[in-house]
Amino acid sequence: MITTTEIENYSTEWWDGFLVKTKNLTETSVFKDCMVKQETKLLRTYILQIIQTLAKLRTNKYGYRVYIDGKLLDRVEMNRIYDAPPHDNEEVEDWVERVFGDKKFGMILNLGEKFNLDLSKNIALKTQPYLEKVGFPREGINFSIFIGNYDKTPLGIHKDPPGQDVMHFHLGPGDKTMYTWGKDEYENLTTNLKFEKQDIDGLLPYSTEFSFKEGDMYFMPEGEYHIGKQDGLSMALTLWRYNHTKDKLAKKLQNVIFSQFLKQNDDLLLSDKNDLNNVDGLEETLEVFDIPGEMENLNFKDLMREAYKDLRYSIHSNAGYRTSPFPLDHDILFKMDDEIILEKPYKILYKLSLNQEKIHMYVRGIKLELNNFDGIISLLNRINIGKKERVSDLLSILDQTWDQETGLYILNLIYKNHGITIIKN
Structure with missing residues (x-):
């Protein structure tokens, strides 16, 4: 076949x-x-x-x-x-x-x-050349x-x-x-x-x-x-x-915010006995939002803009698809002489956090966060060229004072989310 x-x-x-x-x-x-x-x-x-x-x-x-x-x-x-x-x-x-x-x-x-x-x-x-012509639809x-x-x-x-x-x-x-x-x-x-x-x-x-x-x-x-x-x-x-209505896109972006920052919490709330103009009773509810410090002071519209950016990076990294494949449920133990290659036509996309301290990496629509260290972006750019690469060569791009396991961990993250594949010899 x-x-x-x-x-x-x-x-x-x-x-x-x-x-x-x-x-x-x-x-x-x-x-x-x-x-x-x-x-x-x-x-x-x-x-x-x-x-x-x-x-x-x-x-x-x-x-x-x-x-x-x-x-x-x-x-x-x-x-x-x-x-x-x-x-x-x-x-x-x-x-x-x-x-x-x-x-x-x-x-x-x-x-x-x-x-x-x-x-x-x-x-x-x-559909890759088609989407390059007409653009990616807003919601994938x-x-x-x-x-x-x-x-x-x-x-x-x-x-x-x-x-x-x-x-x-x-x-x-x-x-x-x-x-x-x-x-x-x-x-x-x-x-x-x-x-x-x-x-x-x-x-x-x-x-x-x-x-x-x-x-x-x-x-x-x-x-x-x-x-x-x-x-x-x-x-x-x-x-x-x-390409849905403005109303539906706005609700979608709110869902993006909730999915990223809203922690599960089933604690029951007691009656609020405060004065009508006192909103302190909301504080314990706001605590279930785990919003990064760099974003805590954003106004609502700016928070929505960041959610829209996340949505676009996710969709573009996934060749336009709205939903991601199920990640692998096991780790891969790479050997130094293993060869990997980008899973085309997908791309591993990335951007820096607002405070520049984190790298937001998007693999097949999944957002992953890494510390912003020298070498990681160079590693991702090398993989995105789309040529076969030996694992040892990729790890050589990273800081040589790091433990080898750090680079293998990054490759494993990408592999588990179907961003790269291992070339079988």
């Missing part, structure tokens, strides 16, 4: 054509033969590996939903799906036959970029995975939240057709012409039809009403750009 690194990725010129055909991301379009069958088969294998992982986790935390004959399975019913994951090297057709038989089913998984490093890398390599990108043999999308006719456009990489084996309505057109049909919103058969004649097959890619701008229809079994990976 081919591997991700053997795939020919989309060039800058290909994305130029993409932007022309979609009229700068405003018009629905189909792009034929974007992937060969070897690649679509490879990506289907990666997705089945994700289903295996979810079976072990036994959770719907990541937007994992399964419909059978149009009915959403509840928590208890999902146990049957968890108990029957795909076998290693099992084809999707065989797994579906074994688990679902002749039933119509649909499966949706959000945050798919978290679960399979090879799948995420494949898509990131494809993620992908959802669709599997099923359902006649029509279980969600019915719908439009996605504002600010989200989508690229649908169709992995087959079956074909698919999308029916779309513009916002004004659909609302005129359902308001002025009195069509019921889910009268799919009545509304389809007024739609625009887009058909595509295994290896094709379908783009749809935000705001389109749509529903999918297919014959037989197929898989799809859908890539979503998130």
